[in-house]
Amino acid sequence: MATAHTIDPTQVLTLDEPLTLDSGQTLPLVEIAYETHGRLNPAKDNAILICHALTGDHHVVSDHPLTGKPGWWVRMVGPGKPIDTDRYFIICANVIGSCMGSTGPASLAPDGEPWAMRFPVITIRDMVRGHVALLDSLGIDTLHAVVGGSMGGMQTLSLAANFPERARAVLVLASTARHSAQNIGFHELGRQAIMADNSWREGDYYGFEDSPEKGLAVARMAAHITYLSEEGLTKKFGRRLQDRSEKTFGFDADFQIESYLRYQGISFSNRFDANSYLYITRAMDYFDLAEEHGGRLANAFRRSRARFCLVSFDTDWLYPTSASRNVVQALNAAGKPVSFVELSAPYGHDSFLLDVPALDRVVAGFLG
Structure with missing residues (x-):
């Protein structure tokens, strides 16, 4: 039966008031x-907020409750x-709109039914408003640092721009201040794959035997390609065949890369909610920090007193160094x-998640 993929998180904050979007x-x-x-x-001045990426969650260190895999940044x-837990108090929150414990389209609305597509469209700044509410509940006025990669980097920039007093240091990894036409195009491809799945049912698939797992798997396959580099794909897969010595002259997964992408799509659809994918990718597409501040990006940072560090990777074509x-x-x-x-x-883009010793040195050095 297709049900909401919401899980019991480690800790949950329930806001006393509705969140204005x-x-x-x-x-x-x-x-x-x-x-x-x-x-x-x-003194409550040693806190670091880590912001996760599109398909991430708050399980930055602990094992994932659905897959059993180690935390995504362990x-x-x-x-x-x-990012030393002997020195710093680390906070990582699941963004609103997601499906890993924070309120999203799979959550119950006031009428007791899942929000589904009645859930309001959210923005990166709305996600950050949720983070700030969490900091307030913890009694933390100013963070030692806010850190994030990819969509997490968008959140760090948004916090620095819209809540400038809340962080003394801002570390942005493999990210951007706005989504390009190409970024939006890839996301739209994924959204259309989900919505074209007959099991999507206009978003009202909760409680049915099937859910739009096929569409979500295709969306993940398309997105996953953008997270990798041609060099990495060639080195890992090349044109090698999957468990066979010759081509089948059919449409099975002849190549290793085909098998890999199919596996990524299927495994992702088992842990993520399709509607959440729609809402979070839309929030990323709407992100344009300059547009929020009169059309000039420098204006976004006028009130900030933080120091900044930005890191890019030479094989990242999703959010290239130019961004x-x-x-x-x-x-x-x-x-x-x-x-x-x-x-x-x-x-490629996933470099910020993987074994890059030079990144370790940059992060440790910047955080001090």
């Missing part, structure tokens, strides 16, 4: 799932690691302290 609507009954690691010091966060340089130029124009580095790694 950029659309002008309000979202009632908001719950925010989050995890913390390390200890908050008496190589970066922990005792003695670049990071654009933010750096805006920060320079606003007179803000900023450092920038392009790292060499063969993994």
Whole structure:
């Protein structure tokens, strides 16, 4: 039976008041799932907020409750690691709109039925409003740092721009200040794959035997290609065949890359909600930090007193180095302290999640 993929998170904050959104609507009954690691010091000035990417969640260190796999950034966060839980109090929250414990389209609306497509369209800034509400509940006025990669980087930039007093340092990895036409196009491809699945039922598939798993799997396959590099794909798969010595002259997964992408699509559809994918990709597509601040990106950072660090990767064609340089130029124009580095790694956009020792050194050095 297709049901909401919402799980019991480590901790849950229930907001006392509805959350006001950029659309002008309000979202009632908001719950925010989050995890913390390390200890908050008496001054409450050693907190680091980690913001996750599109298909991530708050399980940054702990094992994923559905897949059993280690936390998505366990190589970066922990005792003695670049984001050191012996020194810092780490917070990671599932964004609103998602399906891993925070309120999203799979959650129950006030009428007791799943929101489905009645859920209001959200923005990156709305996600950040949820984070700020969480910080308020924890009594944290100012973060030591906010850190994020990809969509997480969008959240870090949004927090720095819209809540400038809330962070002393801002670390942005493999991200951008706005989505390009190409980015929007890839997301629209994925959304249409989901909505073309007969099991989508205009988003009202909760409670049925089937859900739009095929459409979601195709969306994931298309997106996953953008996270990798040609160099990485060639090295890992090339044109090698999958468990066979010759082509079948059919449409089975002859090539290893085909088998890999099919596996990625199927495994993703088992842990993620299709409607959440629609809503979160739409939020990313709407993201344009300059547009929010009078059309000039430098204006977004005028009130910030934080120091910034941006990191890009030479094989990332989803959010290329030029996107990071654009933010750096805006920060320079606003007179803000900023450092920038392009790292060499063969993994494409996913490099910020993988074993890149140079990134470890940058993160540890910037956080101090």
